[in-house]
Amino acid sequence: MTAMTEDGLTRPGITPAQRRFFDDNGYLVLAGFFPPERIAAVRSHIDALWSRRGAGGPFVIDQYIGDPREQRRYFRDVEDAVRSQPYKLNDLHLDDTVIQHLCLDRRLVAVLGVLLGAPPLAINSLFLEYGSQQPAHFDTFYMPSKTPNMMAASWIAIDPVTDSNGPLFYYPGSHKVEPFRFSHGRLEAIFAEMPAAEAHMRRIAEASGLRPLRFHAQPGDVLIWHAQLLHGGLPILNKGETRTSLVTHYWTLHDHPDPADRIDIGEGQFVLRRPHQVVLDDAALAEIDAFLAALDTPPEHRAAAPPEFDARAYLLRNKDVFADRCDPYSHYHHHGRREGRAW
């Protein structure tokens, strides 16, 4: 059913009709894509990750999402109680081979390769046991690809999902609406301008008559969505229920042709090489402050920054800048200003 072609993409069993459906609607449902045994193995693997977490490891969790106790922490440090409330376990795919091979399953890579027109590159992943309960958004607010639309997401159901346990919702066709541009002219969000973006999304939904659908899923079903599909997660109505799923976002090798940018885990299966998210506990804040105190910024970079430029806030808001230990003034001078980075 699949065959390797000259452009290096495998051609999977998606039909021309499925391809057209994705282009027209901005999403594709692959029902029963993963067999029940595979999903059961993922579930026990996650249980094992939770029970072994104290042994160490690089993973980062957002605990108690939507609650005053919300905080980003190292997974190795959290208490058992954290598992009984909404959380996001971030970027397991960077180091965990079971999750890597799920979100970069060869058949899934093949489907994504056809839909994106280039081999996919997994850029981040979120393991959610209680859904995201996130309002409607475009993923390009957070992670636009270099070339517009060379990005997609996969959503793999691990629990059955009904109206009661926080289904994913999405607006078919919303990917065709002119995207909202922030004041720097691009798609990634400027925090202060989110109210305007939200008004734009409401206008889209009302004026174009788009109607949201909910993804009622069975374990092993997969939903793929387009970079510009408006979507979110509904709240869990029955507090006792879980809504376990894995979301992965992908860019493409087209935009990241340098092999140094990626980890090759197999047969055409690629992970973007990047650090884990930064945990801002007291120790991390102290690390930022020590880094700032030891900076040796070229005076012209410091002088070129706006007078009220806050280097500490810049590092806090642009975690990649601190992860790479870049001088915030120099980074803002060379890249941040042009990229419209927040500070």
Ligand SMILES: O=C(O)CCC(=O)C(=O)O
């Ligand atoms: O699973 C969900 O509730 C939505 C997650 C989402 O929007 C995302 O990861 O991009």
Ligand SMILES: [Fe+2]
């Ligand atoms: Fe999203």
